[in-house]
Amino acid sequence: MKTLVIVSHPDINESATQNFLKASFPLDEEVTWHEVVDDIDIEHERQLLIENERIILQFPLYWYTAPAALKKWMDEVLDGDFIFAGQKPLANKEFGIVVSTGISDKQFQAGGNEKFTISEMLKPFEMTANKLQMSYLRPLVINQFEYFTNEQKQALVVDYQCYLQQIDDNFDGRLNWFIKRLKDDGQDLLADTLLAKKNELNDLSWQVKTMREDDGEG
Amino acid sequence: MKTLVIVSHPDINESATQNFLKASFPLDEEVTWHEVVDDIDIEHERQLLIENERIILQFPLYWYTAPAALKKWMDEVLDGDFIFAGQKPLANKEFGIVVSTGISDKQFQAGGNEKFTISEMLKPFEMTANKLQMSYLRPLVINQFEYFTNEQKQALVVDYQCYLQQIDDNFDGRLNWFIKRLKDDGQDLLADTLLAKKNELNDLSWQVKTMREDDGEG
Numbered sequence: 001m002k003t004l005v006i007v008s009h010p011d012i013n014e015s016a017t018q019n020f021l022k023a024s025f026p027l028d029e030e031v032t033w034h035e036v037v038d039d040i041d042i043e044h045e046r047q048l049l050i051e052n053e054r055i056i057l058q059f060p061l062y063w064y065t066a067p068a069a070l071k072k073w074m075d076e077v078l079d080g081d082f083i084f085a086g087q088k089p090l091a092n093k094e095f096g097i098v099v100s101t102g103i104s105d106k107q108f109q110a111g112g113n114e115k116f117t118i119s120e121m122l123k124p125f126e127m128t129a130n131k132l133q134m135s136y137l138r139p140l141v142i143n144q145f146e147y148f149t150n151e152q153k154q155a156l157v158v159d160y161q162c163y164l165q166q167i168d169d170n171f172d173g174r175l176n177w178f179i180k181r182l183k184d185d186g187q188d189l190l191a192d193t194l195l196a197k198k199n200e201l202n203d204l205s206w207q208v209k210t211m212r213e214d215d216g217e218g
Numbered sequence: 219m220k221t222l223v224i225v226s227h228p229d230i231n232e233s234a235t236q237n238f239l240k241a242s243f244p245l246d247e248e249v250t251w252h253e254v255v256d257d258i259d260i261e262h263e264r265q266l267l268i269e270n271e272r273i274i275l276q277f278p279l280y281w282y283t284a285p286a287a288l289k290k291w292m293d294e295v296l297d298g299d300f301i302f303a304g305q306k307p308l309a310n311k312e313f314g315i316v317v318s319t320g321i322s323d324k325q326f327q328a329g330g331n332e333k334f335t336i337s338e339m340l341k342p343f344e345m346t347a348n349k350l351q352m353s354y355l356r357p358l359v360i361n362q363f364e365y366f367t368n369e370q371k372q373a374l375v376v377d378y379q380c381y382l383q384q385i386d387d388n389f390d391g392r393l394n395w396f397i398k399r400l401k402d403d404g405q406d407l408l409a410d411t412l413l414a415k416k417n418e419l420n421d422l423s424w425q426v427k428t429m430r431e432d433d434g435e436g
Contacts, residue, residue, distance in 0.1 A: 010293070064342035065283055068293045072286035075228070115348055116341050123338050124282035130333055 001030065003164055004052035005098070008036040008059045008070035017060065017100045017145040024157040027184065031164050036073045045077045050089055055134070056164065057125070058098040064121050074128075083132060091133035097125055098163065100142040137166070171205040172198075219248065221382055222270035223316070226254040226277045226288035235278065235318045235363040242375040245402065249382050254291045263295045268307055273352070274382065275343070276316040282339050292346075301350060309351035315343055316381065318360040355384070389423040390416075 005025075012018050012035060025033050034048065049055060059066045066074070083090060099122075107113040108121070118141050119126075129136035140163040142156065158174065167173045175198060182191035194201070223243075230236050230253060243251050252266065267273060277284045284292070301308060317340075325331040326339070336359050337344075347354035358381040360374065376392065385391045393416060400409035412419070 063289075063292050063296065064345045065289070068286055068290035071281070071283070071289045074281050075286045078281065114345055116345055120338065120341050121345060123334055123341055127282040127332055127334060127339060 001054050001094075001166065002052045003031045003054040003056060003166075004048055005031065005033050005056045005058050005164060006036060006070070006073070007033060008057070008067055008073065010062075010067055010069065015060065017142060018058075020145065020153065020156070021058065021098070021160060024160050026161045026164055028165060036069055038069070040073055040076055042077055045073070046082055046089070049077070052093070054094040054096065054137075054166065055090070056096040056098055059100075061099055061101040061103075065124065078128075078132070088133055093132075093134050094137055094166075095125075095129035095132065095134040096137040096163070097122060097139035098142070098160070099139055100145055102146075103143060105141070105143045172202055175201060219272050219312075219384065220270045221249045221272040221274060221384075222266055223249065223251050223274045223276050223382060224254060224288070224291070225251060226275070226285055226291065228280075228285055228287065233278065235360060236276075238363065238371065238374070239276070239316070239378060242378050244379045244382055246383060254287055256287070258291055258294055260294055263291070264300055264307075267295070270311070272312040272314065272355075272384065273308070274314040274316055277318075279317055279319040279321075283342065296346075296350070306351055311350075311352050312355055312384075313343075313347035313350065313352040314355040314381070315340060315357035316360070316378070317357055318363055320364075321361060323359070323361045390420055393419060 007018065007021075009015050009018050022033065025031070032048075032052070057066065057070065059070050062068070065071070099118075103114060105118075108116065108118050110116075114121075118139065122139060125139075126136050140159060145156075148156065158177075161167075162174060162177055165177070167177045175194070179191045179194050179198075182188075182194070225236065225239075227233050227236050240251065243249070250266075250270070275284065275288065277288050280286070283289070317336075321332060323336075326334065326336050328334075332339075336357065340357060344354050358377060363374075366374065376395075379385075380392060380395055383395070385395045393412070397409045397412050397416075400406075400412070
């Protein structure tokens with residue numbers, strides 16, 4: 001599915017998170033990294049929206065929403081002349097969000113410092129998707145990237161690529177993704193071995209899941 | 219209470235709502251109308267915030283939040299250097315919102331076109347007030363001003379002035395406000411008559427309220 005990732009950050013080159021995401025970007029001609037610039041070419045942006053089926057807004061959280069430059073992009077590009085023209089140009093496409101915050105995920109709940117959840121906080125985006133008749137995807141939230149361990153960073157690469165390519169968020173989906181990555185890297189033997197053992201691995205994953213649930217962790 | 223109304227609109231002179239609100243603005247030296255400009259004088263804005271005890275953001279809804287220019291103001295003026303400096307400069311002040319929309323209030327609920335309530339939609343502002351340790355006031359929401367009757371417009375003048383001056387939202391509060399307005403206009407006789415009958419009117423208001431509640435309308 002052709003996917004446009006609209007990236008906005010006040011100082012993108014200085015952002016460790018955005019640099020990491022850029023380096024982790026999938027090598028997939030269907031998925032485009034597209035930065036918001038100050039001087040917006042409105043017609044060009046609209047053409048990109050029309051050409052893509054999945055639109056992802058990627059930004060750091062500023063006052064619990066998008067930074068001003070991305071809001072400017074939204075106000076200018078998504079104005080009534082465009083979005084309500086004839087057949088709604090964005091209807092039935094997908095709308096996703098990749099948002100980074102400097103806040104611990106524990107704080108986003110009743111009783112936490114932020115009091116409300118990420119889902120509550122992002123309601124204006126959900127309402128926007130609703131108005132555009134787009135399908136609102138669960139957001140990918142990256143909290144406190146600056147404290148990520150190497151292991152967490154590796155997991156983020158997988159999460160990010162799976163999110164942009166909307167790989168099914170389950171063991172089988174991720175296994176297929178991993179096998180494809182191995183093939184792309186020329187690791188055919190390893191890929192084939194994994195593929196041959198896929199059913200076995202799926203069974204194993206199911207057993208682990210069941211054991212965890214029996215343990216009350218599921 | 220010294221009140222700063224920060225007004226942002228992409229084309230303020232062409233806005234019927236903003237022009238009406240400007241004409242309805244209370245003649246009260248404690249309350250200041252202050253428009254956001256493109257070229258923000260950050261230090262001056264911060265000084266204004268420090269000098270005032272109640273901060274009101276006034277804007278038309280764009281994509282379920284503030285227009286880009288107001289978001290720019292928030293991102294630039296309310297940055298970490300300012301808001302977390304020493305004693306938090308905005309703590310214990312009040313934070314209000316005057317928002318106009320082109321949408322019928324009936325649509326802001328589950329089952330309505332917009333699916334969510336105004337309270338849900340404005341969560342990022344509530345979270346901002348919370349972060350700033352400010353007291354979040356109920357917002358004043360103006361839906362579909364373009365369809366207002368003259369009577370609704372008159373009511374809006376009272377609502378708006380009472381909101382900015384935070385007159386108690388009950389009959390006695392509004393009566394006091396009305397008596398003050400009459401005095402300001404030199405209508406002393408009428409004001410004194412109303413003042414003399416205040417208790418009587420309050421009793422009457424209470425009786426009407428009780429009767430309504432008995433009727434199941436309360």
